Amino acid sequence: MIFLLPLLSMAQNNNDTGNKTKLCEQISSISSAVDQRIADRETKLEEKRTQIENRIEERWKEYDTRLAEKREKWNINRAEHFAKLEEKAQNNEQKQAILDFKQAVETAIASRRAEIDTAIQEFRQGVAEVKNSRKAEVDAALNSLRNSVKTAFQKAKTDCEGNVSPATIRVNLRAEIKYAREKFITDKQEIDKIEPDMKELIDAKKTAIEVAIEDFKMALDEARATFKAKMELLKPQSPESPESPEVTE
Amino acid sequence: MPAKKIAMIAAVLLAIFLLIAAVWAYCKFMTKTEPTSRAEIKIQGGKGQDIIPPPATGNVDDLVASVLKDIDDESKILTQEDSDADLIADDSQEIGDFGQSIDENEIK
Numbered sequence: 154m155i156f157l158l159p160l161l162s163m164a165q166n167n168n169d170t171g172n173k174t175k176l177c178e179q180i181s182s183i184s185s186a187v188d189q190r191i192a193d194r195e196t197k198l199e200e201k202r203t204q205i206e207n208r209i210e211e212r213w214k215e216y217d218t219r220l221a222e223k224r225e226k227w228n229i230n231r232a233e234h235f236a237k238l239e240e241k242a243q244n245n246e247q248k249q250a251i252l253d254f255k256q257a258v259e260t261a262i263a264s265r266r267a268e269i270d271t272a273i274q275e276f277r278q279g280v281a282e283v284k285n286s287r288k289a290e291v292d293a294a295l296n297s298l299r300n301s302v303k304t305a306f307q308k309a310k311t312d313c314e315g316n317v318s319p320a321t322i323r324v325n326l327r328a329e330i331k332y333a334r335e336k337f338i339t340d341k342q343e344i345d346k347i348e349p350d351m352k353e354l355i356d357a358k359k360t361a362i363e364v365a366i367e368d369f370k371m372a373l374d375e376a377r378a379t380f381k382a383k384m385e386l387l388k389p390q391s392p393e394s395p396e397s398p399e400v401t402e
Numbered sequence: 403m404p405a406k407k408i409a410m411i412a413a414v415l416l417a418i419f420l421l422i423a424a425v426w427a428y429c430k431f432m433t434k435t436e437p438t439s440r441a442e443i444k445i446q447g448g449k450g451q452d453i454i455p456p457p458a459t460g461n462v463d464d465l466v467a468s469v470l471k472d473i474d475d476e477s478k479i480l481t482q483e484d485s486d487a488d489l490i491a492d493d494s495q496e497i498g499d500f501g502q503s504i505d506e507n508e509i510k
Contacts, residue, residue, distance in 0.1 A: 230455035237460035351487035
């Protein structure tokens with residue numbers, strides 16, 4: 154029986170060699186397929202990124218256009234209101250009081266709009282930063298995945314050429330790929346958490362706009378009070394004089 | 403032909419004419435009211451939210467009220483771009499797909 158042992162050992166070795174060859178061919182083929190899949194997905198991701206970039210740009214342009222249209226509409230309306238008010242001025246002093254009031258209102262509006270524009274620009278800059286930061290994190294996670302997978306396959310290929318059993322090659326490669334894949338999933342979960350950053354930007358914009366509006370309302374109230382006081386003083390004394398610009402308390 | 407028959411034919415013709423006119427008017431109304439693209443929906447939505455400026459009266463309080471309405475009108479736009487946050491993460495699916503590029507179970 155003992156004389157059969159070398160034969161059995163030889164048969165086992167032949168079997169191992171066959172298995173190893175098969176496994177190593179499979180590893181090589183899977184490695185190429187994985188490279189191709191990653192390359193295809195990179196193309197898709199780049200397309201999506203461009204699409205997102207364009208959509209954000211389009212939306213911002215649309216907001217800007219609509220905001221400009223609205224502002225122009227109210228500029229025209231305000232000009233009409235001032236024109237009507239000016240029509241009722243009875244003397245140069247009243248005309249001057251209206252001009253002063255107009256100047257105060259226009260300054261307050263320009264200031265409010267500038268503050269709002271700044272808030273919008275800061276918000277957009279923040280959005281762009283969140284987007285860029287997310288992109289960098291995604292790229293880092295993808296690099297990590299790509300490198301880990303590449304290293305794992307490279308090691309398996311080296312083991313294929315060395316004196317490592319197919320079972321060991323298989324177990325090691327599977328473990329390394331599993332680790333790389335799971336790490337990528339964890340990385341992605343972290344990357345997806347952009348809500349706190351966005352909320353911070355939205356809140357900051359909201360507060361800046363609220364402050365701008367409050368400041369504006371105060372300036373407007375003050376301008377109106379000053380105007381009314383001036384008009385009261387400039388009221389013609391004669392009962393026959395024509396009607397003054399309507400100033401109601 | 404008796405007058406009664408002529409009147410009946412005239413009534414039927416009139417009914418057919420009215421039916422065609424009603425169908426035509428309905429089709430025209432639907433074409434006008436149904437937006438044909440997303441862009442159109444957006445524009446219509448935007449216009450629908452507009453506040454109409456009040457007419458000038460020469461009264462300072464009306465002027466101030468009009469200026470304050472300007473703020474309300476403007477504010478409607480200012481919050482709209484807050485939802486751009488959703489767009490940033492719109493590539494989440496494409497990123498997640500990378501995790502499916504490789505599966506350890508493929509190695510038999």
